[in-house]
Amino acid sequence: MPQETVVYLAALDRAGRPYLALPLLEQLAGFYRSLKITDSQFLFGHGMPFFKVFLHNSLSIVRKLKTPEEVRDWYRPIHDAVDEAGKRMFEEGGVPY
Helix, strand or coil: CCCHHHHHHHHHHHCCCHHHHHHHHHHHHHHHHHHCCCCHHHHHHCCCCCHHHHHHHHHHHHHHHCCHHHHHHHHHHHHHHCCHHHHHHHHHHCCCC
């Protein structure tokens, strides 16, 4: 999935259509859960958006579509699957899990 996907997701959010972004976010979340590695160079080499950028852009969208409890439930499997650096990005970004 190309890095431009994050730009597309942000555009959907700004256009007032965050619900269209959710299937793509689900796909990205699955990739991060399976890769487990959040190192920027590793992700760049695999054509993936940087994890920190994914967290930042997805949080706005997920919060618009889900209750606070559902937001935590959505992010928890990602948090539990990623490496320690990724877990720190959750903390730094204020992403609930």
